[in-house]
Amino acid sequence: MTSPVLLRFAPSPTGPLHLGGLRTALVNHIHARKLGGKWLLRIEDTDAARAVPGSVEGIREGLAWAGLDYDYGPGKAGPHGPYFQSQRLDLYHFYAKKLLDTGHAYRCFCTADELQSTRERLARSGLNQTYDKKCLNLTEEEVARRVKAGEKSIVRLNDSMPPRRTSPPDLIFGHLRDAHASLPTDPVLLKSDLFPTYHLASVVDDHEMGITHVLRGEEWLPSVPLHLDLYASFNFEPPQFAHLPILLNPDGSKMSKRKGDVRVVDFIERGWEPQAVVNWLALAGWGVHDHSHSHSHSSEASSSNSDSDSSSASSSKQTAAPDSTTVMSLPEIIQHFDLSAVTHRRSVLDPTKLEYLNKHHLMRDFSSEEGLQAFAERMQPDIKAAYPDSDSTSIPYLKKVILALQGRLMTAPDLLTTAPYFFQPPSYTSPESQALVTAIPSHEIYLQALQPTLERLRAIPSQEWEAYDVASVLHEENKKTGLKSKVYMTVMRHALSGMKSGPSVPEIMKVLGQEKTLARLEDAASRVGEWYPEES
Incomplete structure (x- = not known):
């Protein structure tokens, strides 16, 4: 029986939600909804020293603003809770003991100084090892005695007992070459403070919660071999993995919390539309859909060299991706998005594209x-x-x-x-207003344009103003004055707004209404002498 589709977004509460995190949550949301499944929010808070107060609330608010409604998690009870890793420690201890009992893990009593000395010695010897496995061969009696004596220990994975495992292809990067050589020797699973490392907690939680797909950032590619070893050691079926290429700033640098303007709260405060930001993030890296999906990549190489495009198509059967400024709602994105169409190269987030998308999302709303x-x-x-x-x-x-x-x-x-x-009378004293006046040759020309038009507009019955063809009136009056259209319209625009740009003059009049339009033209006519003092 096929498991129901369940994905997760699992941030650490170490600061505000940033664009990279929002994009990861977005792709989890898209993929879950596309497959008719659900997704949950899990807070990975086992590193108390790095936790920042208010982070969880900020993450939840950012997701809500973007319209990414998780099915289970903080504030939404479900069958997989608790949703804070700090509340699941007994579970990690249980699974660490299982590994100890089967020989897939062992206790290490080396002190921090001893470990540092060992690393330096191994490095001087030219070995790739980071630990000499000193504690691997301790007898059960010796381990029990030292634990009973209160000695601090960590739990390490025993990589000399390689489990039989398969490496399922990554949904984005395809088949990954084995990168075990890049892993530390016998990686730590449980720290001396009895808190798990990311690797143990993540694998245990994904299994216990029934996660079917793990969609996360490219930075976790080097950890895939370790995670697959853990799945095999526990005899768990691994989920499907997909790793999202890193987002870059326009200058090609990696986006980070410390560099650039990447906090979601900044985008909220500046008034960007959530649907535009979601659209922008979804289109980043959305490339050609390659149905063959036959590429082979090293996880280590992919994480360090992926700014070159390694996703050249090897199949003739491809689906075109949307243009990088295609205006799409979240339901439209869900309908068309496909993980296999995400390129392997790192994607630049171009702010000018967000400006375009935001403007057009607003116009869509106004329609x-x-x-x-x-x-x-x-x-x-x-x-x-x-x-x-x-x-x-x-x-x-x-x-x-x-x-x-x-x-x-x-x-x-x-x-x-x-x-x-x-919303308020025009400011005729602003530099912009004064610059407009200089484009009108004289006091007489200003009044030559204004006064006959004012009389004509007064004659329009108030009940007919809304439907009246004001543009034709202005065209006729302009023709009577003999003035160039640019000069005539500059007079009208100055009198009505005091600004050089904006909607057309007829549009401004229609919005203002007859009463305000006449009042402003009359006010300008009475003050025009102030703007040409040399003619007085």
Whole structure:
């Protein structure tokens, strides 16, 4: 009987959730949903010295913001708990004893100083070993006596008892060449403080929880041989593995918590849309789907040399990947994503692609009445806070503003700053406003454009304003003045907004409404003399 599909995202609580972690969680979410399975959040907190208070809450908030809803984990009881490794220590001790009882592991009583001296001696001898197995041949009586005497010990895997095991192909990197030579001699499984190493805890938990697929970062490729040894030593069936290539900064450097702007909370605070960030991360490394999947890689080489593309297709049967700026919702990503289409090379996260995706996700939202309404309601409190004296913050009005600006908004906060004249009178004293005035030759030309237009707009019945063809009115009045269209429209734009860019002048008038449009044109007409003092 086939086990139900279950994946896991297993971060350590050592700081804020970062983009690499979010991408790992995302791919677990995508793969679980694509296969009709579930995924859980497991907190790997056995290294108390590195734990940072508030990290778990930050991880959960970041996942919730991105719409990655785990099925089991902290705050969501399930059949696999507890979901904190620090609460599962008895389990690790039980399995460590099983290995001791079968000879697959042994106790080592060497002190830290002794181990350091041994490593140095072996290195001077030119040996690849990191430990001389001094404690391997202790008798059961000697081990029991020293344990009873309270001597501290660690538990090591006995790699001189190689278990029979198979190496299933990685779902991304394919077949991996054996890299046992890169492992330390008899790796530590249980530390002297009775806390497990990552390797023991991870293997035990993945087995006990029924994890069918382990999707994690490329940095864990060198650990695969050790983990497979543990599965074989326990006589467990290993899960399917997939290792995600590392994300790079635009300059080619590795993304890290210490370098660059990689904290998810930074993206939240700057107003990026979660669906755009998810889209951006999903497209990173989404390459050609190679159905043959016949490549062979060394885990050691893959982790150190994967910035060159080793995924050249060896099969003629391939599926094209989406363009790196294809706008996709999470359900669309789940529908089309395939792990075998992830390239082996490390992927650069280009911020300009996020800008493009964010802008187009917003425009997608605005294309439906439901999405437009939701965005207006979401932004209304921020607009009111930014413009406390404004009488132009109603939801119907905000929807008009959003539609007028939609192609100009890269992020949601841009609504606050792109066109302030929609929420307050224009600032005619700003450098931008004064620069616009210099593009209008004279006081007389300003009024030549403004006054006849003002009279014409006043004559439009107020009840007809919404449907009136204001653009035609402006075109006709411009023609009557004999002024170049650029000069005429600059006058109108200056009078209405005081800014050189924005929606078209007719659009601005439609959003402002007749009353505010006339008030601003009248105000500009009364003040134009101030802007040309040399003509006074």
